[in-house]
Amino acid sequence: MGRSAKYDTEKERQDARKEWKSQYAKSERYAICQSSHAQLMNEYRGKMLRSEQNRRAYKNRHEGPYKGSLRLPYVPTFVTALAALPLPRTSPLFRMHYHDEDDIAEDDTLVIWEHPPPYSDPRCVEQKNLEETSTQLHGRRMRLQLDLENSRLAHFNRLPREEFMAEIHGDLVDHLTQCKDLRKLLNQFEALSTDHIMGTHLLQWKARRVVDLVVDWKALKHDQFKFVTVYGDRW
Numbered sequence: 220m221g222r223s224a225k226y227d228t229e230k231e232r233q234d235a236r237k238e239w240k241s242q243y244a245k246s247e248r249y250a251i252c253q254s255s256h257a258q259l260m261n262e263y264r265g266k267m268l269r270s271e272q273n274r275r276a277y278k279n280r281h282e283g284p285y286k287g288s289l290r291l292p293y294v295p296t297f298v299t300a301l302a303a304l305p306l307p308r309t310s311p312l313f314r315m316h317y318h319d320e321d322d323i324a325e326d327d328t329l330v331i332w333e334h335p336p337p338y339s340d341p342r343c344v345e346q347k348n349l350e351e352t353s354t355q356l357h358g359r360r361m362r363l364q365l366d367l368e369n370s371r372l373a374h375f376n377r378l379p380r381e382e383f384m385a386e387i388h389g390d391l392v393d394h395l396t397q398c399k400d401l402r403k404l405l406n407q408f409e410a411l412s413t414d415h416i417m418g419t420h421l422l423q424w425k426a427r428r429v430v431d432l433v434v435d436w437k438a439l440k441h442d443q444f445k446f447v448t449v450y451g452d453r454w
Contacts, residue, residue, distance in 0.1 A: 220298050289388045291431055291436060294429060298398050306361070307354045309332035317359030335401050335421065336414035342415040349413060353420045360424050365454060372450060398425050 307313045316329075331340045332352070346352055373381050401422045408415040433454070439446040 238352060245358060282348055289385065291388075291433060292392055292395055292397065295399075297402065298395070298426045302430040304423055306357050310354050310358075312351060312354045313358040313361075316355050317362045319359075319362065319405045332356055332417055332421065335404055336408060336418040338414055339415060343413065343417075346413070349416050354418065357424070364428070368450065368454070372447075380409050380439065380443065384436065387432055387436045387439065391429060391436060394425055394428045394432065398429060400420060401425065402441070 248408075328342070329352075331343055332338065401418065405418050405422065407414055408418065434449055435446060438449040
């Protein structure tokens with residue numbers, strides 16, 4: 220047997236349903252349910268907002284384009300031309316000093332050339348084979364640069380992206396200023412003099428640093444992965 224109809228007509232059923240809704244809306248259970256729902260929705264909205272904020276912050280830090288106010292300085296053509304000159308990488312002297320595991324920073328026979336001319340040290344004056352010395356210096360400078368960039372990469376992992384970019388920008392401006400000052404200084408010396416020849420080799424290396432820093436800055440402006448890729452390709 221089936222249950223008998225509770226309402227005789229459809230209108231009675233609808234009226235009864237409206238009355239039940241009205242009574243339920245006034246009940247304590249309804250108030251608790253509404254409060255719980257509102258709390259859950261607020262928590263959900265808050266969670267989604269925080270998630271979106273975190274996503275944007277991560278993208279700006281690690282992936283998105285750099286929005287800082289720093290701009291690359293103009294790099295003169297003489298700097299890019301000097302930086303493009305090839306290094307004697309196949310030379311045994313170059314490889315020896317590049318792979319030297321001793322403390323090359325304290326090599327007295329080469330450190331005397333690590334400043335702008337004039338080169339008044341007696342060991343500089345007595346040096347006859349400048350081409351050989353310059354090859355050794357290129358290997359030494361390349362090794363010192365590798366050590367510096369290894370340290371800088373570890374430093375990069377500890378700093379916010381914007382702060383690290385500001386450091387690169389500062390180094391770039393400093394090296395560019397050194398290039399300009401050294402070029403003016405070299406005009407004081409005869410073209411075939413020891414001061415001019417070895418000063419030009421020093422200028423070449425400073426120019427290489429400028430160009431490398433420009434590449435680093437542009438890569439990091441794009442994103443951190445581009446910067447690490449550039450570093451890996453260089454070394």
